[in-house]
Amino acid sequence: MVLNLLWMFLKFLPIITTAVQGLRNLTFPNNFKFGVATSAYQIEGAWNEDGKGQSIWDHYLHKYPYLVKDKSNGDIACDSYHKYKEDVKLLKDLGVDFYRFSIAWTRIIPMGYKDSGVSLEGIEYYNNLIDELLASDIEPYVTIFHWDTPKTLEENGGWLNNSIVDHYVSYARILFELYGDRVKHWLTFNEFSQFCEEGYSRAEKAPFKSLQGIGGYQCTHNALIAHSRTYKMYVEEFKISQKGFLGLSVDTAWAEPKTDSILDKLAAEEEMLFSYFYYLHPLIFGDYPTLLKMKISLKSSVQGFRTSRLPKFNESEIELLRGSFDFIGLNHYTTALCSWSNQKFPVPSELDDCGVKQSQNTTWKISAAPWLAEVPWGLRKLLVWIKEKLNNPPLLITENGWATTDSNLDDNDRMNYHTKYLSEVLKAIHDDDCNVIGYTAWTLMDNFEWMSGYGEKFGLVQVDLTSTNRTRTPKDSFFLYQKIIRNRKLIE
Numbered sequence: 001m002v003l004n005l006l007w008m009f010l011k012f013l014p015i016i017t018t019a020v021q022g023l024r025n026l027t028f029p030n031n032f033k034f035g036v037a038t039s040a041y042q043i044e045g046a047w048n049e050d051g052k053g054q055s056i057w058d059h060y061l062h063k064y065p066y067l068v069k070d071k072s073n074g075d076i077a078c079d080s081y082h083k084y085k086e087d088v089k090l091l092k093d094l095g096v097d098f099y100r101f102s103i104a105w106t107r108i109i110p111m112g113y114k115d116s117g118v119s120l121e122g123i124e125y126y127n128n129l130i131d132e133l134l135a136s137d138i139e140p141y142v143t144i145f146h147w148d149t150p151k152t153l154e155e156n157g158g159w160l161n162n163s164i165v166d167h168y169v170s171y172a173r174i175l176f177e178l179y180g181d182r183v184k185h186w187l188t189f190n191e192f193s194q195f196c197e198e199g200y201s202r203a204e205k206a207p208f209k210s211l212q213g214i215g216g217y218q219c220t221h222n223a224l225i226a227h228s229r230t231y232k233m234y235v236e237e238f239k240i241s242q243k244g245f246l247g248l249s250v251d252t253a254w255a256e257p258k259t260d261s262i263l264d265k266l267a268a269e270e271e272m273l274f275s276y277f278y279y280l281h282p283l284i285f286g287d288y289p290t291l292l293k294m295k296i297s298l299k300s301s302v303q304g305f306r307t308s309r310l311p312k313f314n315e316s317e318i319e320l321l322r323g324s325f326d327f328i329g330l331n332h333y334t335t336a337l338c339s340w341s342n343q344k345f346p347v348p349s350e351l352d353d354c355g356v357k358q359s360q361n362t363t364w365k366i367s368a369a370p371w372l373a374e375v376p377w378g379l380r381k382l383l384v385w386i387k388e389k390l391n392n393p394p395l396l397i398t399e400n401g402w403a404t405t406d407s408n409l410d411d412n413d414r415m416n417y418h419t420k421y422l423s424e425v426l427k428a429i430h431d432d433d434c435n436v437i438g439y440t441a442w443t444l445m446d447n448f449e450w451m452s453g454y455g456e457k458f459g460l461v462q463v464d465l466t467s468t469n470r471t472r473t474p475k476d477s478f479f480l481y482q483k484i485i486r487n488r489k490l491i492e
Protein backbone atom coordinates (compact mmCIF):
# COMPACT_ATOMS: atom_id res chain seq x y z
CA MET A 1 0.00 0.00 0.00
CA VAL A 2 2.69 2.48 1.09
CA LEU A 3 4.82 1.46 -1.87
CA ASN A 4 1.88 1.94 -4.19
CA LEU A 5 1.27 5.43 -2.89
CA LEU A 6 4.93 6.29 -3.24
CA TRP A 7 4.92 4.94 -6.79
CA MET A 8 1.87 7.02 -7.72
CA PHE A 9 3.45 10.10 -6.21
CA LEU A 10 6.70 9.61 -8.14
CA LYS A 11 4.76 9.09 -11.33
CA PHE A 12 2.69 12.23 -10.94
CA LEU A 13 5.53 14.43 -9.77
CA PRO A 14 7.11 15.31 -13.13
CA ILE A 15 3.71 15.93 -14.66
CA ILE A 16 2.62 18.21 -11.90
CA THR A 17 5.85 20.16 -11.63
CA THR A 18 6.11 20.90 -15.35
CA ALA A 19 2.45 21.84 -15.58
CA VAL A 20 2.33 24.29 -12.75
CA GLN A 21 5.37 26.42 -13.58
CA GLY A 22 4.61 30.09 -13.22
CA LEU A 23 1.60 29.39 -11.07
CA ARG A 24 1.63 30.94 -7.64
CA ASN A 25 -1.65 29.99 -6.03
CA LEU A 26 -2.42 26.30 -6.49
CA THR A 27 -5.65 26.26 -4.52
CA PHE A 28 -9.12 26.33 -6.01
CA PRO A 29 -11.65 28.67 -4.37
CA ASN A 30 -13.86 27.05 -1.71
CA ASN A 31 -17.00 27.22 -3.80
CA PHE A 32 -15.30 25.94 -6.99
CA LYS A 33 -17.03 22.76 -8.24
CA PHE A 34 -15.55 19.74 -9.95
CA GLY A 35 -17.45 17.35 -12.18
CA VAL A 36 -17.36 14.99 -15.14
CA ALA A 37 -19.66 14.90 -18.15
CA THR A 38 -21.27 12.38 -20.49
CA SER A 39 -24.16 12.42 -22.94
CA ALA A 40 -27.06 10.01 -23.40
CA TYR A 41 -26.39 8.67 -26.89
CA GLN A 42 -22.68 8.25 -26.17
CA ILE A 43 -23.12 6.03 -23.10
CA GLU A 44 -26.65 4.71 -22.50
CA GLY A 45 -27.21 2.07 -25.17
CA ALA A 46 -30.66 0.40 -24.84
CA TRP A 47 -31.61 2.35 -27.95
CA ASN A 48 -34.99 0.66 -28.34
CA GLU A 49 -35.75 -0.64 -24.86
CA ASP A 50 -38.72 0.15 -22.66
CA GLY A 51 -40.58 2.05 -25.35
CA LYS A 52 -37.82 4.50 -26.24
CA GLY A 53 -38.44 6.29 -29.56
CA GLN A 54 -35.74 6.73 -32.19
CA SER A 55 -33.51 9.77 -32.36
CA ILE A 56 -31.78 10.97 -35.51
CA TRP A 57 -28.61 9.26 -34.33
CA ASP A 58 -30.37 5.88 -33.98
CA HIS A 59 -31.98 6.30 -37.35
CA TYR A 60 -29.13 7.62 -39.47
CA LEU A 61 -26.39 5.39 -38.07
CA HIS A 62 -28.58 2.34 -38.76
CA LYS A 63 -29.31 3.62 -42.24
CA TYR A 64 -25.76 4.72 -43.15
CA PRO A 65 -23.39 2.72 -40.88
CA TYR A 66 -20.41 3.46 -43.15
CA LEU A 67 -20.50 7.12 -42.11
CA VAL A 68 -18.88 6.19 -38.80
CA LYS A 69 -15.17 5.42 -38.96
CA ASP A 70 -15.47 1.93 -37.44
CA LYS A 71 -19.10 1.45 -38.56
CA SER A 72 -20.19 1.34 -34.93
CA ASN A 73 -23.08 3.10 -33.22
CA GLY A 74 -24.57 3.79 -29.80
CA ASP A 75 -26.96 0.81 -29.72
CA ILE A 76 -25.20 -0.62 -26.66
CA ALA A 77 -22.38 1.87 -26.02
CA CYS A 78 -21.37 1.65 -22.33
CA ASP A 79 -24.75 0.14 -21.45
CA SER A 80 -25.27 2.82 -18.82
CA TYR A 81 -29.03 2.35 -19.09
CA HIS A 82 -28.49 -0.90 -17.18
CA LYS A 83 -25.30 -0.05 -15.38
CA TYR A 84 -26.05 3.40 -13.99
CA LYS A 85 -25.58 2.23 -10.41
CA GLU A 86 -22.04 1.19 -11.23
CA ASP A 87 -21.46 4.56 -12.91
CA VAL A 88 -22.63 6.39 -9.80
CA LYS A 89 -20.33 4.25 -7.66
CA LEU A 90 -17.43 5.32 -9.85
CA LEU A 91 -18.50 8.95 -9.58
CA LYS A 92 -18.66 8.69 -5.83
CA ASP A 93 -15.24 7.15 -5.73
CA LEU A 94 -13.92 9.92 -7.96
CA GLY A 95 -15.32 12.44 -5.48
CA VAL A 96 -16.95 14.83 -7.96
CA ASP A 97 -19.32 17.54 -6.75
CA PHE A 98 -21.58 17.10 -9.76
CA TYR A 99 -22.27 14.81 -12.71
CA ARG A 100 -23.23 16.40 -16.02
CA PHE A 101 -25.33 13.98 -18.09
CA SER A 102 -27.95 14.46 -20.77
CA ILE A 103 -31.50 13.22 -21.02
CA ALA A 104 -32.59 11.43 -24.18
CA TRP A 105 -35.68 13.29 -25.43
CA THR A 106 -37.07 10.07 -26.98
CA ARG A 107 -36.81 8.18 -23.69
CA ILE A 108 -39.20 10.72 -22.14
CA ILE A 109 -41.40 11.48 -25.19
CA PRO A 110 -40.94 8.59 -27.64
CA MET A 111 -42.74 10.38 -30.49
CA GLY A 112 -41.03 13.70 -29.79
CA TYR A 113 -44.10 15.86 -30.36
CA LYS A 114 -45.73 18.02 -27.74
CA ASP A 115 -48.62 16.15 -26.08
CA SER A 116 -47.76 12.89 -27.84
CA GLY A 117 -47.43 10.97 -24.56
CA VAL A 118 -44.61 10.08 -22.22
CA SER A 119 -42.85 6.82 -21.40
CA LEU A 120 -43.10 5.88 -17.74
CA GLU A 121 -40.08 3.58 -17.98
CA GLY A 122 -37.95 6.34 -19.50
CA ILE A 123 -39.04 8.75 -16.78
CA GLU A 124 -38.23 6.15 -14.15
CA TYR A 125 -34.70 5.66 -15.49
CA TYR A 126 -33.72 9.27 -14.87
CA ASN A 127 -35.59 9.31 -11.54
CA ASN A 128 -33.44 6.40 -10.46
CA LEU A 129 -30.24 7.96 -11.75
CA ILE A 130 -30.94 11.29 -10.05
CA ASP A 131 -31.87 9.63 -6.76
CA GLU A 132 -28.79 7.44 -6.86
CA LEU A 133 -26.60 10.51 -7.44
CA LEU A 134 -28.19 12.48 -4.62
CA ALA A 135 -27.86 9.52 -2.25
CA SER A 136 -24.12 9.67 -3.05
CA ASP A 137 -23.93 13.43 -2.47
CA ILE A 138 -23.42 14.21 -6.15
CA GLU A 139 -25.40 17.01 -7.74
CA PRO A 140 -27.08 16.22 -11.07
CA TYR A 141 -26.32 18.81 -13.78
CA VAL A 142 -28.69 18.01 -16.62
CA THR A 143 -28.24 18.77 -20.31
CA ILE A 144 -31.73 18.85 -21.81
CA PHE A 145 -30.53 18.35 -25.37
CA HIS A 146 -27.23 16.84 -26.51
CA TRP A 147 -27.94 16.45 -30.26
CA ASP A 148 -30.43 13.55 -30.20
CA THR A 149 -33.43 15.13 -31.95
CA PRO A 150 -36.44 12.80 -32.15
CA LYS A 151 -36.64 11.21 -35.59
CA THR A 152 -40.31 12.18 -35.87
CA LEU A 153 -39.45 15.87 -35.52
CA GLU A 154 -36.61 15.57 -38.02
CA GLU A 155 -39.11 14.21 -40.56
CA ASN A 156 -40.79 17.58 -40.23
CA GLY A 157 -37.59 19.57 -40.84
CA GLY A 158 -36.02 19.22 -37.40
CA TRP A 159 -34.24 22.38 -36.28
CA LEU A 160 -34.84 24.05 -39.64
CA ASN A 161 -38.56 24.23 -38.87
CA ASN A 162 -39.46 26.79 -36.21
CA SER A 163 -42.33 24.61 -35.01
CA ILE A 164 -39.69 22.55 -33.17
CA VAL A 165 -39.41 25.38 -30.64
CA ASP A 166 -42.83 24.55 -29.16
CA HIS A 167 -42.01 20.85 -28.98
CA TYR A 168 -38.69 21.58 -27.28
CA VAL A 169 -40.19 23.96 -24.73
CA SER A 170 -42.90 21.50 -23.84
CA TYR A 171 -40.29 18.72 -23.45
CA ALA A 172 -38.26 21.02 -21.17
CA ARG A 173 -41.39 21.79 -19.14
CA ILE A 174 -41.92 18.08 -18.53
CA LEU A 175 -38.33 17.76 -17.28
CA PHE A 176 -38.72 20.70 -14.86
CA GLU A 177 -41.99 19.22 -13.58
CA LEU A 178 -40.55 15.73 -13.19
CA TYR A 179 -37.05 16.40 -11.92
CA GLY A 180 -36.83 20.07 -10.92
CA ASP A 181 -37.43 19.26 -7.26
CA ARG A 182 -34.00 17.57 -7.30
CA VAL A 183 -32.13 19.02 -10.30
CA LYS A 184 -30.82 22.53 -9.61
CA HIS A 185 -28.59 23.03 -12.64
CA TRP A 186 -29.93 22.81 -16.18
CA LEU A 187 -28.21 23.25 -19.55
CA THR A 188 -30.68 23.77 -22.39
CA PHE A 189 -28.36 22.93 -25.27
CA ASN A 190 -24.97 21.42 -25.94
CA GLU A 191 -22.96 23.22 -28.62
CA PHE A 192 -25.09 24.85 -31.32
CA SER A 193 -22.16 24.81 -33.73
CA GLN A 194 -21.72 21.06 -33.60
CA PHE A 195 -25.31 20.01 -34.19
CA CYS A 196 -26.40 23.00 -36.30
CA GLU A 197 -23.52 23.82 -38.62
CA GLU A 198 -22.21 20.27 -38.81
CA GLY A 199 -25.69 18.72 -38.88
CA TYR A 200 -27.48 21.03 -41.31
CA SER A 201 -24.76 22.82 -43.29
CA ARG A 202 -21.82 20.45 -43.59
CA ALA A 203 -23.41 16.99 -43.36
CA GLU A 204 -20.79 15.95 -40.82
CA LYS A 205 -23.19 14.97 -38.06
CA ALA A 206 -26.81 13.77 -37.94
CA PRO A 207 -29.07 14.59 -39.74
CA PHE A 208 -26.32 14.93 -42.40
CA LYS A 209 -27.85 17.80 -44.34
CA SER A 210 -25.64 20.03 -46.50
CA LEU A 211 -27.39 23.38 -46.78
CA GLN A 212 -24.16 25.31 -46.62
CA GLY A 213 -24.37 28.89 -45.42
CA ILE A 214 -28.07 28.48 -44.59
CA GLY A 215 -28.90 25.39 -42.53
CA GLY A 216 -26.57 26.10 -39.63
CA TYR A 217 -27.87 29.67 -39.25
CA GLN A 218 -31.52 28.60 -39.30
CA CYS A 219 -30.97 25.79 -36.83
CA THR A 220 -29.04 28.04 -34.45
CA HIS A 221 -31.73 30.72 -34.73
CA ASN A 222 -34.50 28.33 -33.73
CA ALA A 223 -32.41 26.78 -30.97
CA LEU A 224 -31.56 30.23 -29.52
CA ILE A 225 -35.27 31.08 -29.45
CA ALA A 226 -36.05 27.70 -27.85
CA HIS A 227 -33.39 28.44 -25.23
CA SER A 228 -34.74 31.90 -24.40
CA ARG A 229 -38.35 30.70 -24.18
CA THR A 230 -37.25 27.87 -21.90
CA TYR A 231 -35.39 30.35 -19.69
CA LYS A 232 -38.47 32.58 -19.43
CA MET A 233 -40.65 29.60 -18.59
CA TYR A 234 -38.19 28.41 -15.95
CA VAL A 235 -37.94 31.86 -14.35
CA GLU A 236 -41.69 32.48 -14.39
CA GLU A 237 -42.96 29.07 -13.38
CA PHE A 238 -40.24 27.09 -11.64
CA LYS A 239 -37.32 29.13 -10.35
CA ILE A 240 -38.97 30.47 -7.21
CA SER A 241 -40.14 27.10 -5.98
CA GLN A 242 -37.25 25.00 -7.32
CA LYS A 243 -34.44 27.50 -6.71
CA GLY A 244 -32.31 26.26 -9.59
CA PHE A 245 -30.08 27.76 -12.27
CA LEU A 246 -30.31 27.53 -16.02
CA GLY A 247 -27.58 27.97 -18.61
CA LEU A 248 -26.26 26.28 -21.74
CA SER A 249 -23.00 24.93 -23.15
CA VAL A 250 -21.31 26.64 -26.07
CA ASP A 251 -18.02 25.35 -27.42
CA THR A 252 -15.13 27.24 -28.86
CA ALA A 253 -11.46 26.86 -29.55
CA TRP A 254 -9.28 29.87 -28.75
CA ALA A 255 -8.45 31.80 -31.93
CA GLU A 256 -4.81 32.88 -31.81
CA PRO A 257 -3.32 35.15 -34.52
CA LYS A 258 -0.84 33.13 -36.58
CA THR A 259 1.72 35.95 -36.48
CA ASP A 260 1.97 39.35 -34.80
CA SER A 261 0.72 41.12 -37.93
CA ILE A 262 -2.36 43.31 -37.67
CA LEU A 263 -3.99 41.24 -40.39
CA ASP A 264 -3.62 37.99 -38.47
CA LYS A 265 -4.90 39.68 -35.34
CA LEU A 266 -7.98 40.77 -37.24
CA ALA A 267 -8.40 37.26 -38.62
CA ALA A 268 -8.33 35.82 -35.09
CA GLU A 269 -10.95 38.34 -33.97
CA GLU A 270 -13.10 37.41 -36.94
CA GLU A 271 -12.85 33.75 -35.99
CA MET A 272 -13.95 34.51 -32.40
CA LEU A 273 -16.86 36.50 -33.86
CA PHE A 274 -18.11 33.62 -36.00
CA SER A 275 -17.31 30.71 -33.70
CA TYR A 276 -18.34 32.17 -30.35
CA PHE A 277 -19.60 35.75 -30.13
CA TYR A 278 -22.26 34.81 -32.69
CA TYR A 279 -23.87 32.42 -30.20
CA LEU A 280 -23.34 34.31 -26.94
CA HIS A 281 -23.98 37.88 -28.03
CA PRO A 282 -27.76 37.32 -28.46
CA LEU A 283 -28.03 35.85 -24.96
CA ILE A 284 -26.29 38.81 -23.38
CA PHE A 285 -27.28 41.74 -25.58
CA GLY A 286 -30.42 40.37 -27.29
CA ASP A 287 -29.26 40.15 -30.90
CA TYR A 288 -26.46 38.92 -33.16
CA PRO A 289 -23.32 41.11 -33.26
CA THR A 290 -23.75 44.00 -35.74
CA LEU A 291 -20.57 43.16 -37.66
CA LEU A 292 -21.73 39.59 -38.18
CA LYS A 293 -25.16 40.73 -39.38
CA MET A 294 -23.62 43.24 -41.79
CA LYS A 295 -21.14 40.81 -43.27
CA ILE A 296 -23.58 37.96 -43.89
CA SER A 297 -26.18 40.35 -45.25
CA LEU A 298 -23.69 41.92 -47.66
CA LYS A 299 -22.41 38.56 -48.86
CA SER A 300 -25.96 37.26 -49.26
CA SER A 301 -26.97 40.18 -51.47
CA VAL A 302 -23.83 39.87 -53.62
CA GLN A 303 -24.68 36.18 -53.99
CA GLY A 304 -28.16 37.04 -55.25
CA PHE A 305 -30.20 36.22 -52.13
CA ARG A 306 -33.15 38.57 -51.64
CA THR A 307 -32.67 38.60 -47.86
CA SER A 308 -29.78 37.82 -45.56
CA ARG A 309 -29.04 34.13 -45.02
CA LEU A 310 -28.81 35.00 -41.33
CA PRO A 311 -32.38 35.11 -39.96
CA LYS A 312 -33.55 38.16 -37.98
CA PHE A 313 -34.97 38.28 -34.47
CA ASN A 314 -38.09 40.38 -33.96
CA GLU A 315 -38.46 42.82 -31.06
CA SER A 316 -40.15 40.39 -28.69
CA GLU A 317 -37.53 37.72 -29.41
CA ILE A 318 -34.76 40.21 -28.67
CA GLU A 319 -36.45 41.07 -25.42
CA LEU A 320 -36.67 37.40 -24.51
CA LEU A 321 -33.08 36.62 -25.46
CA ARG A 322 -31.40 39.45 -23.57
CA GLY A 323 -29.94 38.14 -20.32
CA SER A 324 -31.55 34.71 -20.67
CA PHE A 325 -29.15 32.67 -18.55
CA ASP A 326 -27.93 32.25 -15.00
CA PHE A 327 -24.52 30.94 -16.02
CA ILE A 328 -22.61 30.14 -19.21
CA GLY A 329 -21.17 26.69 -19.88
CA LEU A 330 -17.95 26.56 -21.88
CA ASN A 331 -16.78 23.48 -23.76
CA HIS A 332 -13.16 24.00 -24.63
CA TYR A 333 -10.49 21.66 -25.93
CA THR A 334 -7.98 23.41 -28.14
CA THR A 335 -6.55 26.47 -29.94
CA ALA A 336 -6.29 27.32 -33.64
CA LEU A 337 -3.86 29.69 -35.38
CA CYS A 338 -5.73 32.15 -37.58
CA SER A 339 -4.90 34.04 -40.75
CA TRP A 340 -6.91 35.24 -43.74
CA SER A 341 -7.52 32.53 -46.22
CA ASN A 342 -6.90 32.48 -49.93
CA GLN A 343 -8.37 28.98 -49.80
CA LYS A 344 -11.57 28.56 -51.81
CA PHE A 345 -14.44 27.71 -49.50
CA PRO A 346 -17.80 26.66 -50.97
CA VAL A 347 -20.02 29.68 -51.77
CA PRO A 348 -22.19 30.22 -49.89
CA SER A 349 -20.96 28.64 -46.67
CA GLU A 350 -20.32 29.57 -43.07
CA LEU A 351 -16.62 29.03 -43.70
CA ASP A 352 -16.70 31.48 -46.59
CA ASP A 353 -18.70 34.01 -44.57
CA CYS A 354 -15.99 33.96 -41.92
CA GLY A 355 -13.11 33.61 -44.39
CA VAL A 356 -10.46 32.68 -41.85
CA LYS A 357 -7.92 29.91 -42.29
CA GLN A 358 -7.09 27.83 -39.24
CA SER A 359 -3.95 25.83 -38.64
CA GLN A 360 -1.96 24.20 -35.88
CA ASN A 361 1.59 24.92 -34.79
CA THR A 362 3.82 21.99 -35.78
CA THR A 363 5.29 21.93 -32.27
CA TRP A 364 1.92 21.33 -30.62
CA LYS A 365 1.11 17.89 -29.29
CA ILE A 366 -1.84 16.44 -31.22
CA SER A 367 -4.27 13.97 -29.65
CA ALA A 368 -5.94 10.97 -31.29
CA ALA A 369 -8.53 13.48 -32.52
CA PRO A 370 -6.68 15.47 -35.22
CA TRP A 371 -8.46 18.74 -34.35
CA LEU A 372 -7.40 18.52 -30.72
CA ALA A 373 -3.94 19.96 -29.96
CA GLU A 374 -2.72 20.57 -26.43
CA VAL A 375 -2.45 24.34 -25.99
CA PRO A 376 -3.19 25.08 -22.32
CA TRP A 377 -2.43 28.82 -22.44
CA GLY A 378 -5.24 29.16 -25.01
CA LEU A 379 -7.77 28.45 -22.29
CA ARG A 380 -6.49 31.28 -20.10
CA LYS A 381 -6.56 33.73 -23.02
CA LEU A 382 -10.09 32.61 -23.83
CA LEU A 383 -11.26 33.05 -20.23
CA VAL A 384 -9.85 36.59 -20.15
CA TRP A 385 -11.50 37.33 -23.51
CA ILE A 386 -14.85 36.10 -22.16
CA LYS A 387 -14.46 38.21 -19.04
CA GLU A 388 -13.82 41.31 -21.11
CA LYS A 389 -16.28 40.83 -23.97
CA LEU A 390 -19.16 39.14 -22.18
CA ASN A 391 -19.25 41.14 -18.92
CA ASN A 392 -17.57 38.44 -16.82
CA PRO A 393 -20.54 36.05 -16.54
CA PRO A 394 -20.46 33.12 -14.08
CA LEU A 395 -18.65 30.59 -16.24
CA LEU A 396 -18.72 26.84 -15.76
CA ILE A 397 -16.26 24.87 -17.88
CA THR A 398 -18.66 22.12 -18.97
CA GLU A 399 -16.18 20.07 -21.04
CA ASN A 400 -12.41 19.73 -21.39
CA GLY A 401 -10.52 16.56 -22.22
CA TRP A 402 -7.94 14.62 -24.21
CA ALA A 403 -8.31 11.82 -26.77
CA THR A 404 -6.12 8.74 -27.10
CA THR A 405 -6.38 5.82 -29.51
CA ASP A 406 -5.73 3.25 -26.80
CA SER A 407 -7.52 2.84 -23.51
CA ASN A 408 -4.41 2.04 -21.49
CA LEU A 409 -4.63 2.55 -17.77
CA ASP A 410 -1.37 4.49 -17.63
CA ASP A 411 -2.67 7.52 -19.50
CA ASN A 412 0.08 10.05 -18.80
CA ASP A 413 -0.90 12.26 -21.72
CA ARG A 414 -4.40 12.72 -20.32
CA MET A 415 -3.02 13.47 -16.84
CA ASN A 416 -0.69 16.05 -18.35
CA TYR A 417 -3.47 17.66 -20.31
CA HIS A 418 -5.90 18.04 -17.42
CA THR A 419 -3.20 19.27 -15.05
CA LYS A 420 -1.95 21.87 -17.50
CA TYR A 421 -5.41 23.12 -18.39
CA LEU A 422 -6.42 23.26 -14.72
CA SER A 423 -3.34 25.29 -13.91
CA GLU A 424 -4.40 27.84 -16.55
CA VAL A 425 -7.85 27.95 -14.93
CA LEU A 426 -6.18 28.79 -11.63
CA LYS A 427 -4.17 31.59 -13.22
CA ALA A 428 -7.33 32.99 -14.79
CA ILE A 429 -9.08 32.94 -11.40
CA HIS A 430 -6.28 34.27 -9.19
CA ASP A 431 -4.33 36.55 -11.52
CA ASP A 432 -7.00 37.70 -13.98
CA ASP A 433 -10.13 37.74 -11.77
CA CYS A 434 -12.14 35.56 -14.13
CA ASN A 435 -15.45 34.34 -12.78
CA VAL A 436 -14.87 30.60 -13.34
CA ILE A 437 -17.17 28.63 -11.02
CA GLY A 438 -16.24 25.07 -11.89
CA TYR A 439 -14.57 22.54 -14.16
CA THR A 440 -15.91 19.45 -15.91
CA ALA A 441 -13.67 16.76 -17.34
CA TRP A 442 -14.86 15.17 -20.56
CA THR A 443 -15.52 12.34 -19.96
CA LEU A 444 -16.27 9.82 -17.22
CA MET A 445 -15.56 6.76 -19.38
CA ASP A 446 -14.50 5.80 -22.90
CA ASN A 447 -17.63 6.04 -25.02
CA PHE A 448 -19.10 6.47 -28.48
CA GLU A 449 -17.21 9.39 -30.00
CA TRP A 450 -19.72 10.24 -32.76
CA MET A 451 -18.25 9.92 -36.27
CA SER A 452 -15.00 8.49 -34.86
CA GLY A 453 -16.88 5.60 -33.28
CA TYR A 454 -15.01 3.94 -30.43
CA GLY A 455 -11.58 4.79 -31.89
CA GLU A 456 -11.03 8.01 -29.92
CA LYS A 457 -11.09 7.59 -26.15
CA PHE A 458 -11.61 10.53 -23.82
CA GLY A 459 -12.44 8.58 -20.64
CA LEU A 460 -10.99 8.70 -17.15
CA VAL A 461 -12.31 5.14 -16.96
CA GLN A 462 -11.61 2.32 -19.42
CA VAL A 463 -14.60 0.37 -20.72
CA ASP A 464 -14.05 -3.15 -22.02
CA LEU A 465 -16.15 -3.14 -25.18
CA THR A 466 -15.42 -6.83 -25.80
CA SER A 467 -17.20 -7.93 -22.63
CA THR A 468 -21.00 -7.97 -22.47
CA ASN A 469 -20.52 -6.66 -18.96
CA ARG A 470 -18.78 -3.52 -20.34
CA THR A 471 -16.33 -3.81 -17.45
CA ARG A 472 -15.19 -0.42 -16.17
CA THR A 473 -11.64 0.11 -14.86
CA PRO A 474 -10.35 3.49 -13.64
CA LYS A 475 -7.25 4.81 -15.40
CA ASP A 476 -4.39 6.72 -13.74
CA SER A 477 -6.04 10.01 -14.77
CA PHE A 478 -9.05 9.01 -12.65
CA PHE A 479 -6.84 8.82 -9.56
CA LEU A 480 -5.06 12.06 -10.39
CA TYR A 481 -8.40 13.89 -10.75
CA GLN A 482 -9.60 12.24 -7.54
CA LYS A 483 -6.57 13.63 -5.74
CA ILE A 484 -7.03 17.13 -7.15
CA ILE A 485 -10.68 17.14 -6.11
CA ARG A 486 -9.92 15.81 -2.65
CA ASN A 487 -7.24 18.46 -2.01
CA ARG A 488 -8.95 21.26 -3.97
CA LYS A 489 -5.42 21.95 -5.09
CA LEU A 490 -3.04 21.01 -7.89
CA ILE A 491 -0.22 19.95 -5.57
CA GLU A 492 0.02 19.69 -1.86
Ligand code: PNW
Pocket: 039, 190, 191, 194, 251, 252, 253, 331, 333, 334, 371, 399, 442, 449, 450, 458
Ligand atom coordinates in the same frame (compact mmCIF):
# COMPACT_ATOMS: atom_id res chain seq x y z
C1 PNW B 1 -17.84 17.84 -27.83
N1 PNW B 1 -13.98 21.10 -31.81
O1 PNW B 1 -17.86 18.10 -29.18
C2 PNW B 1 -19.15 17.14 -27.50
O2 PNW B 1 -19.97 17.87 -26.63
C3 PNW B 1 -18.99 15.74 -26.98
O3 PNW B 1 -20.19 15.03 -27.17
C4 PNW B 1 -17.80 15.07 -27.64
O4 PNW B 1 -17.70 13.72 -27.34
C5 PNW B 1 -16.57 15.83 -27.20
O5 PNW B 1 -16.67 17.22 -27.53
C6 PNW B 1 -15.27 15.31 -27.80
O6 PNW B 1 -15.27 15.44 -29.18
C7 PNW B 1 -16.85 18.83 -29.78
O7 PNW B 1 -13.61 20.74 -32.96
C8 PNW B 1 -16.26 18.35 -30.93
O8 PNW B 1 -13.49 22.12 -31.29
C9 PNW B 1 -15.30 19.10 -31.61
C10 PNW B 1 -14.95 20.34 -31.13
C11 PNW B 1 -15.53 20.83 -29.98
C12 PNW B 1 -16.49 20.07 -29.31
